[in-house]
Amino acid sequence: MGLLEGKKLLITGVLMDSSIAFHVAKLAQEEGAQVVLTSFGRTMKITSTIAKRLPQPAPVIELDVTDAEHLATLADRLKEHLDGLDGVLHSIGFAPPGAFNFMEGSWEDVATAVQVSAYSLKALAAATLPLMPDGGALVGLTFDAKFAWPVYDWMGVAKAAFESTNRYLARDLGPQQIRCNLVAAGPIRTTAAKSIPGFEAFEQVWDERAPLGWDVRDPEPAARACVALMSDWFPATTGEILHVDGGVHAMGQ
Known part of the structure; x- marks a missing residue:
């Protein structure tokens, strides 16, 4: 039996x-x-x-996390494919180019x-809550926000807010048996990463600093962690x- 046998999951953020x-x-x-995927617009x-490259083709529904109507109707649209949810992956992030200049970035x-x-982490949690009456798992992807990274600037601040949002969701959703956890992945050469000016600066030094080594072309270790957190193997882990x-x-300079 598989680790997620019988689970029903919503996966956001699949582009490539x-x-x-x-x-x-x-x-x-x-x-x-x-699995049901989300995307939006173009x-x-x-x-x-x-989605057709998955082991089994997965339905794709539209979700723009800044669109109130999309969020309000998400549960009903998901019911066309699933009778409930056991887990949700938040893999959503965006910042305009100006946000990557800390001193000059506009409000x-x-x-x-x-x-x-x-904020979209809370919005997604609230939108899917009706489909998890018996509990479930909310998992998000972050890039460790404890530090002031080169080039990351206001996106780093947004990630710090994201990590704090996860802790508050863990507090508020815990009584409903919904676990809220994040995976802080090292740099992966994804479409999103390529949109960050100077992101290659992380790629150049990460493998040198990682005791276990690091392959920027391999997203599977982070994916495995997400799958594990959505399984029943972490029943008492949240926040x-x-x-x-x-x-x-864990390393110093």
Whole structure:
């Protein structure tokens, strides 16, 4: 029996088959789960094509986490494919180019980064809550926000808000047996990473600093952690950040 046998999951953030979210969906299916993906706008067609590369083609529904109507109707639209949910993967993040200049970034740029990359975790949790009456797992992807990283700037601030949001969700959703945890992955060469100016600076030094080594082309270790957290093997873990970064988070300068 697979680790997620019989589980029903919502996976956001699948754009290309190089993404962590794609590998979560793939591993989840291999471990026995039913999966529904989300996308929106012009990327819907791309995600629908990528979904066909999964072991089993997965339905794709539209979800823009800044669209109140999309969120309000999400549960009903999911019911067309699943009769409930056991887990949700939040793999959503965006910041306008201006947010990657800390001193010059405008509030408009920062507000967009915070809404899409942090507040959306709460918005997604609230939208899917009706489908998890017996509990479940909310898992998100972060990039360790304890430090002021080069080039990350206001996206780093948004990730700090994201991590704090997870802790508050763990507090508020725990009584309903919904576990809320994050996976802090090392840098992965995804479409999202390529959109961050100077992101290659992380790639150049990460493998040197990671005691276990690090492959920026391999999203599977992070995906495995997400799958594990959505399984029944972490029944008493919530509000946690699980580092999957080769050990860099534990090293000094």
